[in-house]
Amino acid sequence: MPDRTGIVVVGAGQAAVQLAISLRHKGVNRPITLFGDEVHPPYRRPPLSKSFLKGDTPLESLYFRQKEWFQQNDIHLRVESRVEAIDRERKTVRLANEEVRYGDLILATGTRPRILPDLHPSLPNVLYLRGIDDVQKAMTLLPDCSSVAVIGGGFIGLEFASVMRGLDRDVTVVESAPRLLSRAVSPMMSDWFLSLHQRHGVDVRLSARLKEVVKGGDGRVLAIRLEDGSPISADLIVVGIGVVPNDDLAADAGTDTDNGVRVDARLRTSDPNIYAIGDCCSFPLRDGRHVRLESVQNAVDQAKHLAACLAGQPTPYAAVPWFWTDQFDTKLQIAGLLRSYDEARIVGDQGAPSYSIEYLRDKRLVAVDSLNDARTHIAARKLLAMEMGAAAA
Amino acid sequence: MPRVTYRLPDGRDCEVELSNGQSLMEGAIRNGIGAILGECGGSAMCATCHVYIEGGPVGALPSMCDDEDAMLEEAAAERLGNSRLSCQIRMNAALDGIVVRVPEEM
Structure with a gap:
């Protein structure tokens, strides 16, 4: 049967x-x-x-x-x-x-991907990044492309921006929130990534909303305009506004x-x-x-x-979340889930290229962000797993 | 093309040619070395491509970066002195004949 x-x-x-x-x-x-x-x-x-x-x-x-x-x-x-x-x-x-x-x-x-109706993925120079086909579309467009507009300052958008700068394209990032990566990281980390991108020549627009999309006869996007009136011209538009x-x-x-x-x-x-x-x-x-x-x-x-x-071993699911992103010369590793915290402690030297931030709530560790600091990240995964076990006991 | 030998958990040896620049993790996956998962895709974020260096031109191996060193602490199989992440080793002519042992799948 x-x-x-x-x-x-x-x-x-x-x-x-x-x-x-x-x-x-x-x-x-x-x-x-x-x-x-x-x-x-x-x-x-x-x-x-x-x-x-x-x-x-x-x-x-x-x-x-x-x-x-x-x-x-x-x-x-x-x-x-x-x-x-x-x-x-x-x-x-x-x-x-x-x-x-x-x-x-x-x-x-x-x-x-969440779709912006004015920037539909069927348009010839508009991209949403989800699968192999999307990236292959990007690769065919890149040879004729000198400037890129990235709509959305989340992980996908910022990773794309960083690769594009590495390929010497002009890049503008348009983010509607007042800070980058606002759903995933603390304001301190957002500031750090803002300066990372600015240092590498990315034009970052925060609290910026799309007002108008100008298209040519073939559906090609010629320019976009923000609510404050500023125009952005780009050969390629990449949209990463969540899923x-x-x-x-x-x-x-x-x-x-x-x-x-x-x-x-x-x-x-x-x-x-x-x-x-x-x-x-x-x-x-x-x-x-x-x-x-x-x-x-x-x-x-x-x-x-x-x-x-x-297989016959039913137990409740519990695992320490972790995540990473690579942008320019930086690897951010996140252990735990950052929802709310009442204390943040810097581990290492905040000015240095590698350091970590520990986030606590009611004196308990809830998450750790590590910048080029794999050792602290791995230790954090283990600590958080112990905390979970303690909470379950 | 340079060759690598994967020593499998059941004792069999599997010798394959890799192109220059291809990582030992990619080579394992492409050649169906089943126990190598490479969950993170070569970012040194997981330790599922853990191997033990068994022989060949070990002096030609790239030195271990901090990320790899830290991540090996997370490996499912015991970390030994000859442990490496196979995603961090890219093939070149000098590595021809390298032998790596693949741990039991966890």
Whole structure:
């Protein structure tokens, strides 16, 4: 009865692949099918806005595994296969021309970029960075491009800006908030990244909003104008203003969603045979608050955890979040989750090229930002894991 | 092209040619050396491409940077004196014949 016991994964990104690897590693021999809607086999995203964009990493190096590996491990990898609906009563997923049964269904659907209607991704010189195809579009446009406007001062936008400066393009970053990276880092870190970019010749506009987009007959964006009236001319416009979780399948099937597919501490949705992992997953922290994290760490740790649950070791999910970004000569590493803090301590010399900031709330460590300071970052991951264990006891 | 030998957890040796500039992590993935994951894609942010240097022209290896040294403390398999992150070792003619052992998958 293989069709009744099959594990079906919607998505073929890092969480999906890690889940398949970990299930096989734990000796789970149920049939596994991954449905991905892209043409590419599963691949890494972090290098897309870094080494791949620079041309330092060939395409094949982005792939997690060769096609043969999936065959050898009896994992059915289905690319260019979009799941259109879930039928929870019959326990099936529907694709364009077929219906596939599942025993357990895993949603690893990821996110999609938020779109600005005036700067639609179909325009010839407008880019959103999510997949390989987007970066390949950037690479074909770059030879004829001397100036770039980046809309959004988040991680993706700033990484793109830093690579573009390295390729000697003029770069303007337009951010609507009064500081860079405002959703992810402290004001101190925002200031640090502002001066890093300014030092490298990036024209950063804060509290700046788009007013007008001027297009030519072929849809090419010729110029953009900000609300304060200032014009920005750019050959290439890159938009990175955040993402939206792909939770429509879950919502349409009637399972709970709330900024993502809502799950319990075992990563289970309101349907006991449907789980969610990775960027699309809204999961509870120890204090019961739900969060959704977009990171390699979250994808990998949730996938490994769910594999253990499906292998018969169900425990509540708990992992220390970590994240990194590479910009110019700087690597920022973040351990923990910075929500609110009442104390910040500098570790090392704030003027130096490498130092860290520890953030505390009620005298307890909640997060650490490290600039070119891997040692402090690794120590912080261990400390935060101990804090978590202590909080659980 | 320079060659590298991956010594697998089951004792088999897998010798492959890599192009100059390709990292030992990329070479492992492209050649289906299953135990090397390279979760972070070569940014020295995870230690899933941990290998042990077993032989060959070890004097030609690049020296270890602080990031790699710190990250090896996170490796799932025990860190030994000959531990390296394979993403940080890029192939060149001088490294022809290098032998690395791949730890058991965790």
